[in-house]
Amino acid sequence: MKEKEIAIIEASIKLFAKKGFDSTSIQEIATECNISKGAFYLYFKSKESLLLAIFEYYYHQIKSRLEALEDKNLTPRQLFVEQLAGQLDEVQRHKEFIIMQTREHAIPFNNEVANFIKIMRIQTQQFFQNALLSIYGETIRPYVVDLTLMLLGIINSYFELIIFNKSDVHLNYLARFILKRMDSLVEGFKASDEVPIVTTNPFGVSPETHELGKDGLLELLSQAILEHKLAGDLRISLEVLESEIKSDTPRTPVIQGMLATLNHENSLAELQEKIAGYFKIKLL
Template structure:
C-alpha cells in the first residue's frame, strides 16, 4: 500500500473515531490528509470502499505481526503471552481504530465488510484454539470453547478499560493476568473431569 493511501486511511480512522462515520465527509478526510477531494477518489471509489480498506489495513497488519511472533522459536506459552502483549501494545497505539471498531453496530456494514470481518474473526478463533491446545494439551481439547470464552470476555473488558482509563495498562501485566486466569479455568475443568464430577461448563461436548 502506497504512502498516500495509508495517510488517507489513518486520517479517516482518526476522524471516524472522533466524529463518527456518518458525520465525517469525504471533503473533511481529504482536507485533513492534505489532498484534494479529487485525489481522494483516485484511491477510493467511495467512503464505503474506504471503510473496507480500513478493516483490511488494520487486520492484515495485525495478522502479519502475530504470524512473525508465532514463527519464532519460543515455547507455546511464551509465544502466546508475547502475542497477547503485542495486541495490548497495539491497542494502546491504535486507540482510535478500536473506538471505531466498538462503534461497528452504527457503521454501514456491507456484505463485503461483514464477510471480511467474519473471516478475520474465524482466523482469530483458530489462533486462540491452536495456542491453547499447544499450552494445555489434548486433554483440554473439549474445554477449548470455555477457555476462549473466558479469554475473549476478559481481554475485551481490559481493552475497554485501556481505552477509558488515563493510566497506562502494562501489556505484560495484562498478558500475565489473562494467562493465569486461563490456567485456573483449565486446571479446574480438567481436574473436574478426572474426578468424574460434572465440570461447570457453558458448552456441552
C-alpha cells in the same frame, strides 16, 4: 499498500472516531490529508470502500506482527504471552480504530465489510483456541471452546480498560497475568466432572477433529477473494466453489475441476488442499 493510501486510512480513522462515519464527508477526509476530493477517488472509489480498507489494514497490521513472533524459538507459553502483549499494544496504538467502531451503535456496513469483520472474528477465535491447545495439550479439547470464550471475555474487558480508561498497564505483565488465570480455569475444568456448556464449535473448527467444517471453508473462500483481490478466472473458480459448498448436494466433479484451476496459484495451495480434504477429492 501505497504510502498515500495509508495516510488516508489513518486520517479517516481519526475523523470517524471523532465525528462518526456518517457525519464525516469525503471532502473532510481529503482536506485532512492535504489532497483534493478528486485525488481521493484515485485511491478509493467510495467512503464504503475506504471503510473496508481500514479494517483490512488494521487486521493485517496485527496479523503480521503475530506471525513474525512465530519465527522465534519460543515455548507455547512464551509465544502466547508475546503475541497477546503484541495484540494489546496494537489496541493501545490504534485506539481510534476501536473508538470508530464503538462510537455509533451501527456503522452502515456493506456486505464486503460485514463479511470481513466476520472473518476477523472467527480467525481471532481460532487463534486463541489453537494457542490454548498448544499450551495445555489434548486433555483440554472437550472444553476448549468454553475456555476460549472465557479467555476472549477476559481479554476484551482489558481491551476496554486500556482504550476508555487510559490505564497505564504493563502489557507483558498483563499477558502473563491473564495466562495464569487460564491456568486456574484449566485446573478447575480438569478437577470437575461438569459437562461443557458449548459442545459444538462456533469458530469454524471442530474441537474433536481440528478440521475445518463447511462454514470454515466458506469463510476461507471469502477471505481469499478479499485478501488476494482476485479477478478473472481465479475469482470465478472460487465463486463456483463457494456455490457448490453451499449447496445441499455439492457436485464433487465440479469441485475437483475448479480446484484444478488453482494448481499454479501458490497463495491458494492451502485452501485447495483443505477443500480437497473435506470432500475427500484427489487433486488433479
